[in-house]
Amino acid sequence: MTEYPTMNGAESVVRSxxxxxVSVCFANPGTSEMQFVDALDRTGLMRCVLGLFEGVVTGAADGYARMAGVPAVTLLHLAPGLSNASANMHNARKARSPMLNLVGDHAVRHRGYDAPLTSDVAGAAAPFSDWVKTATSPDTFARDAMEALGAAMARPNRVATLIAPADIGWDEGGVVAPPPPPPDFAPLDEHALERAAGMLDAETVLLVGGRVLEQPDAVALLHGIADKTGARVLAPTSNRRCDRGAGRAGIDKVPYPIDMALETLAPFKRAVLIETVPPVAFFAYPGKPSLLLPASCEVMTLAGLDGDGPAAIAALAERVRASKLIAPVELPPSPAAGAITPATIAAAIAHALPDNAIVVDESISGGRDIWRATRAAAPHAWISLTGGAIGDGIPMALGAAVACPDRPVVSLQADGSAMYTIQALWSQAREQANVTTVIFANRTYEILKKELFAVGANPGRSALDMLDLDRPHLDFVSLARGMGVPARRIEDAAELQRAIADAAHEPGPYLIEAMM
Amino acid sequence: MTEYPTMNGAESVVRSxxxxxVSVCFANPGTSEMQFVDALDRTGLMRCVLGLFEGVVTGAADGYARMAGVPAVTLLHLAPGLSNASANMHNARKARSPMLNLVGDHAVRHRGYDAPLTSDVAGAAAPFSDWVKTATSPDTFARDAMEALGAAMARPNRVATLIAPADIGWDEGGVVAPPPPPPDFAPLDEHALERAAGMLDAETVLLVGGRVLEQPDAVALLHGIADKTGARVLAPTSNRRCDRGAGRAGIDKVPYPIDMALETLAPFKRAVLIETVPPVAFFAYPGKPSLLLPASCEVMTLAGLDGDGPAAIAALAERVRASKLIAPVELPPSPAAGAITPATIAAAIAHALPDNAIVVDESISGGRDIWRATRAAAPHAWISLTGGAIGDGIPMALGAAVACPDRPVVSLQADGSAMYTIQALWSQAREQANVTTVIFANRTYEILKKELFAVGANPGRSALDMLDLDRPHLDFVSLARGMGVPARRIEDAAELQRAIADAAHEPGPYLIEAMM
Structure with missing residues (x-):
């Protein structure tokens, strides 16, 4: 604590x-964050990655954390910058991804005036953060930052937002603070273990999420348990990360469409939860339930969100004398020359994925067949949209590439969703991120059309105008080139497979517009 | 109230x-707003304009309201959609522009579950709204909407956000509600008038904002008062709208840079405020004050934000026997062939502006000379960034063009700021909005570099990497074409003048990347 000469609050935070x-800073700074820009510059301790929009910054931080297991720090500019960042804070929060945001505010003495950028930063942070604090003094600022980091790294991981009034950062008196203590897991409940072991049969579903899905051995053990007992294994619809592919045990997910989800879960009288909560419908629909398990289903938690799911699974396997099981699966056939459809794009991706890839999935309706098709693809990590706030994919791909520079990233991106944070392509080019983006160009908010039809509407021109993206066409090749990313358009499924494989093996970013 | 058969809540709101x-809806809807999409479609009562990102939606609504004088309605999707919209709600709020947001939420019964999109919508709305309410029943929903509209149209105008749980919109029982009563101005205070009249001399500044700047006759009368009494007339740095140009009285503004602002206001011992508040520094700086008027300055309000500034000015003019004064001004010379600089771009724009144009100003540092240069340009309305949340310009230009289809819009746009809501170009193309966008391509966050130098930093590579936009180059011509907007790049000031004049006379959108 005594090795540094006098320093300002910002420098004490960067050093701590x-x-x-924490070695990466994703940033979209403004005037009130210049002391951090200066401290980052002088210390040279972190890799700084600029986003041209704040949703890029938090989306990248989310993708980074999902792959690195530790958070980056973000740098955001007052309440409007924070609000631009919030949709991807929301996604990170729903993913239970660790995130640490540093948001500048006006100097304390300036906050009482109605300056143009004055607004309620803490109020804006609250709905999208699990932890919020405003720094009050240079000498406690680094300690606050360590508290924020501790909150982000707690079990489950959280979104922590520390608000930094400009003068707290620029005033001298900063004191470097020690790292937060490592978090503990909630202990395994032996009674719960015994109860779970006694519940397993063909009318029981094991619902598993969180860290379990990042450990293929734990999933394989689950399948051994299922094989031994007749129980079924399912993962939530959306997850922070899943490590899967050839030689690893796969897992089925609760389907997104409400009727399919209800049908999938209807047979079960008992549910055992491991690092997840009871599944809920994405939206409410007239005449349909919010909770997806049957109302009569007996639900018990073996390991909560704060528990050690893989350890619980190991204990359960021991109890029922099960061992790892990896069912053999095969790739679908390579697509023949022809139209790009949900089925052929899925087959193309399954064959094109390079070894050890990171798949970023924001493919929405066009990607519905990919999860199943890629079960036997080369081993990969899969990270996907979790909170339903579209515009997470291109930034997450950037962040994942920063976290894992030696792994190819394949970013599966719906066209409508791509436009929310398209600016992330520029950061991919600047960082020479090894990302192959595949745009699923169906030129519509297809999923909303389905939703509109589902509520029985008979949409006319005006409704379709709010759901179609075909007037004018979005030209993603031009958009990508405009931000320094080479790109091409492809209309044939077989060519698509070759193009993805080629691009994924080349360094640097590339974009493929797949015309569906 | 009895003329309609049974209808759902959403339809009752649209009809009311x-x-x-309210005849325009700027929308980025999702599943929870499908009942509004359906009601807008079936009734055919509103022009619906789709934005590909929510910041486009609220920025367009702001530009629309500034020109139309009445709000459009926006349609936004839960808390993440609202947060994406919030930066431009912030700008509208600081402009005191009337805005009415309709934000979908989960059905009431679904909100208790932690669904992927569940979050605190009302909490997210509060920091960026002056008025927030959550609808509770189909039969009172339209009444709530009229209350929201009344709040938006109050004096001064406000940002009102009505949260619409999905079932309140889709359930039957909607009842059309009558429009809100028109707002009243606060009455003129005769004592204040007498006091103000007695204060006017060469050491007095008349600070005027709000509606006054939209009425050239009121500004001319102010100059008559100034001429008669020796007082100085100044407007705030940022304003909702100013109607100005050849044949109209111009007005100087308080400069943005803190040292220039302090120097401009230093001479004054007295200040009379009309539809504005005491000017505040944009940011706090070490050793500099937050309030820009001298500490000893006597400040009095002749007409508050809720008052009728033009009426107060007329009364004041009568009291001091002043009449309208329009000082003759001349255009700067047309730029010669040569580099595009802040001075030559200002001259080019001053000459190129067509009659009755709407100028949208988010030119930031590159546009510093334009306000003065365009004093004698063809008559125009000027709308600019007010809340410091960059990314308002391209959407505002869209909204202004929707409000005034017969007027050419010239959108002056800094490159860094353009990237926050670049998606608005697509809506400009779709709506065939008559907008000529001029990108001020200096390939840097120039204003932040100035701020960093101002705090005495000596930035290195890492700091500059967070402020420079030149690696890779942003190619705005490609970006525009990718969204259906024709575009060209220009490097010569004389050619720039011709290009702006040509594009502004053609229908539909066009983008000019002016290389500075």
């Missing part, structure tokens, strides 16, 4: 974060 | 809004 293992 | 004069 670095000391605690 | 239309009955109250």
């Amino acid at each position: 974060l670095h000391g605690a293992g | 809004l239309h009955g109250a004069g």
Whole structure:
């Protein structure tokens, strides 16, 4: 604590974060964050990645954390910058991804005036953060930052937002603070273990999420348990990350469409939850339930969100004398020359995925067949949209590439969703991120059309105008080139497979507009 | 109230809004707003304009309201959609522009579950709204909407956000509600008038904002008062709208840079405020004050934000026997062939502006000379960024063009700021909005570099990487074409003048990337 000469609050935060293992800063700074820009510059301790829009910054931080297991720090500019960042904070929060946001505010003495950028930063942070604090003094600022990091790294991981009034950062008196203590798991409940072991039969579903899905051995053990007992294994519809592919045990997910979800879960009288909560419908629909398990289903938690799911699974396997099981699966046939459809794009991706790839999935309706098709693809990590706030994919791909520079990233991106944070392509080009983006160009908010038809509407021109993206056409090749990313358009499924494989093996970003 | 058969809540809101004069809906809807999409479609009462990102939606609504004088309605999707919209709600709020947001939420019965899109919508709305309410029943839903409209149209105008749980919109029982009563101005205070009249001399500044700047006759009368008494007339740095140009009285503004602002206001011992508040520094700086008027300055309000500024000015003019004064001004010379600089771009725009244009100003540092240069340009309305949340310009230009289809819009746009809501170009193309966008391509966050130098930093590579936009180059011609907007790049000031004049006379959108 005494090794540094006098420093300002901002420098004490940068040094403390670095000391605690935070080595990347995703930033879209403004005037009130210039002391951080200066401290990052002078210390040279972190890799700084600029986003041209704040949703890029938090989406990238989310993708980074999902792959690195530790958070980056973000740098955001007052309440409007924070609000631009919030949709992807929401997604990170729903993913239970660790995130640490540093948001500048006016100097304390300036906040009482109605300056143009004055607004309620803490109020804006609250709905999208699990932890919010405003720094009050340079000498406690780094300690606040370590508290924020501790909150982000707690079990389950959380979104922590520390608000930094400009003068707290620029005033001298900063004191470097020690890293937060490592978090503990909630202990395994032996009674719950016994109860779960006694519940397993063909009318029981094991619902597993969180860290379990990142450990293929734990999933394989689950399948052994299922094989031994007749129980079924399912994962939630959306997850922070899943490590899967050839030689690993796969897992089925609760389907997104409400009727399919209800049908999938209807047979079960008992549910055992491991690092997840009871599944809920994405939206409410007239005459349909919000909770997806049957009302009469007996639900018990073996390991909560704060528990150690893989350890619980190991204990359960021991109890029922099950061992790992990896069912053999095969790739679908390569697509023949022909139209790009949900089925052929899925087959193309399954064959094109390079070894050890990171798949970022924001493919929405066009990607419905990919999860199943890629079960036997080369081993990969799969990270996907979790909170339903579209515009997470291109930034997450950037962040994943920063976290894992030696792994190819394949970013599966619906066209409508792509436009929310399209600016992330520029950061991919600047960072020479190894990302192959595949745009699923169906030129519509297809999923909304389905929803509109589902509520029985008979849409006319005016409704379709709010759901179609075909007037004018979005030209993603031009958009990508405009931000320094080479790109091409492809209309044939077989060519698509070759193009993805080629691009994924080349360094740097590339974009393929797949015309569906 | 009895003329309609049974209808759902959403339809009652659409019909009531239309009955109250709201005829445009800027929308980025999702599943929870499908009942509005359906009601807008079936009734055919409103022009619906789709934005590909929510910041486009609220920025367009702001530009629309500034030109139309009445709000459009926006349609937004839960808390993440609302947060994406919030930066331009912030700008509208600081402009005191009337805005009416309709934000979908989960059905009431679904809100208790932690669904992927569940979050605190009302909490997210509060920091960026002056008025927030959540609808509770189909039969009172339209009444709530009329209350929201009344709040938006109050004096001063406000940002009103009505949260619409999905079932309140889709359930039957909607009842059309009557329009809100028109707002009143606060009455003129005769004592204040007498006091103001007695204060006017060469050490007095008349600070005027709000509606006054939209009425050239009121500004001319102010100059008559100034001429008669020796007082100085100044407008705030940022304003909702100013109607100006050849044949109209111009007005100087308080400069943005803190040192220039302090120097401009230093001479004054007295200040009379009309539809504005005491000017505040944009940011706090070490050793500099937050309030820009001298601490010893006597400040009095002749007409508050809720007052009738033009009426107060007329009364004041009568009291001091002043009449309208329009000082003759001349255009700067047309730029010669040569580099595009802040001075030559200002001259080019001053000459190129067509008659009755709407100028949208988010030119930031590159546009510093334009306000003065365009004093004698063809008569025009000027709308600009007010809340410091960059990314308002391209959407506002869209909204202004929707409000005034017969007027050419010239959108002056800094490159860094353009990237926050670049998606608005697509809506400009779709709506065939008559907008000529001029990108001020200096390939840097120039204003932040100035701020960093101002705090005495000596930035290195890492700091500059967070402020420079030149690696890779942003190619705005490609970006525009990718969204259906024709575009060209220009490097010569004389050619720039011709290009702006040509594009502004052609229908539909066009983009000019002016290389500075």
